[in-house]
Amino acid sequence: MGKVLNKLVLRVEINNVNVIRNRKNSFKKALERRRFVNIERRGKMLIFEIEKGKKETKRYFLLARMGMTGRLVYFSEEDALWGENSFKNKKSFSHKHCHIIFKFKEDAVMLFCDIRRFGYMEVVGEKELEDRLAHFGSEPLSDSFTLSVFRNTIKNKKTTVKAFLLNQRYVAGIGNIYADEILFEAGVRPCRVASSLSAEEVKVVYKSIKKILRKAVVNRGTTFSDYVDSDGKEGGFKKYLKVYGRGGEKCLNCKAGNIKKIRVAGRGTCFCEYCQK
DNA sequence: CCTTGTGTTCTCCG
DNA sequence: CCGGAGAACACAAG
Numbered sequence: 001m002g003k004v005l006n007k008l009v010l011r012v013e014i015n016n017v018n019v020i021r022n023r024k025n026s027f028k029k030a031l032e033r034r035r036f037v038n039i040e041r042r043g044k045m046l047i048f049e050i051e052k053g054k055k056e057t058k059r060y061f062l063l064a065r066m067g068m069t070g071r072l073v074y075f076s077e078e079d080a081l082w083g084e085n086s087f088k089n090k091k092s093f094s095h096k097h098c099h100i101i102f103k104f105k106e107d108a109v110m111l112f113c114d115i116r117r118f119g120y121m122e123v124v125g126e127k128e129l130e131d132r133l134a135h136f137g138s139e140p141l142s143d144s145f146t147l148s149v150f151r152n153t154i155k156n157k158k159t160t161v162k163a164f165l166l167n168q169r170y171v172a173g174i175g176n177i178y179a180d181e182i183l184f185e186a187g188v189r190p191c192r193v194a195s196s197l198s199a200e201e202v203k204v205v206y207k208s209i210k211k212i213l214r215k216a217v218v219n220r221g222t223t224f225s226d227y228v229d230s231d232g233k234e235g236g237f238k239k240y241l242k243v244y245g246r247g248g249e250k251c252l253n254c255k256a257g258n259i260k261k262i263r264v265a266g267r268g269t270c271f272c273e274y275c276q277k
Numbered sequence: 278c279c280t281t282g283t284g285t286t287c288t289c290c291g
Numbered sequence: 292c293c294g295g296a297g298a299a300c301a302c303a304a305g
Contacts, residue, residue, distance in 0.1 A: 287300085289296090
């Protein structure tokens with residue numbers, strides 16, 4: 001979404017007020033006639049820093065969370081028309097599911113669309129931002145996420161290793177697809193109790209987190225059904241999926257075991273009964 | 278019925 | 292009875 005940086009937001013159109021949380025911070029008023037001066041990410045949350053007004057001392061931020069089907073889409077000048085051809089992926093971007101439109105002075109637009117409406121946006125002040133950031137664990141691809149940090153985090157956790165990986169308080173940003181792929185890469189069964197992993201297994205899971213997430217980022221994410229990035233482009237990681245969505249198939253690695261599909265931590269979970277111990 | 282991210286509520290245990 | 296941990300539930304719509 002870097003293309004919206006420093007562009008002037010002229011107008012914010014709200015088609016569905018229900019996707020805005022924390023309405024006390026007057027969403028439109030906080031955004032119109034201002035610019036986004038910085039954009040960051042923490043876990044699965046995007047943080048747009050909003051330009052300060054002349055007399056203001058405190059900063060405000062636009063937070064965006066995509067849930068399952070939420071997406072931010074950028075249209076440049078020539079594409080920013082509402083004609084039939086603009087919305088090539090009609091299910092994702094139909095008028096019906098486009099909830100907020102940011103119109104920039106530069107003639108560009110940014111859309112917040114969400115079919116299932118698990119996603120939301122909100123404007124928060126510095127204090128509220130601090131509160132929300134406090135709920136996130138380590139950024140798995142940062143240098144500060146070391147093996148010893150990971151050992152300390154997973155130590156004594158009585159939950160399953162899959163639930164542990166999905167818990168944003170421990171490691172931020174891992175969802176269901178990557179949790180399954182990480183555990184396959186590590187050769188560890190999703191239903192294992194986290195604290196039961198040997199020192200060696202913890203190390204392998206740690207390395208697998210880095211490896212899978214790096215590869216996913218390089219390939220710009222996973223398009224399993226209809227995910228697209230802000231340019232409307234699909235992610236390329238799908239071709240590297242080894243267990244997710246392969247329940248009932250033969251394992252690509254051992255060519256012997258079957259990929260089982262079970263339920264762990266309330267989520268559909270795929271693993272190889274032969275490769276993962 | 279299934280799918281998932283996350284915020285809330287419930288339950289268990291010391 | 293309190294607090295924390297972890298599990299379970301609720302939500303949405305295709």
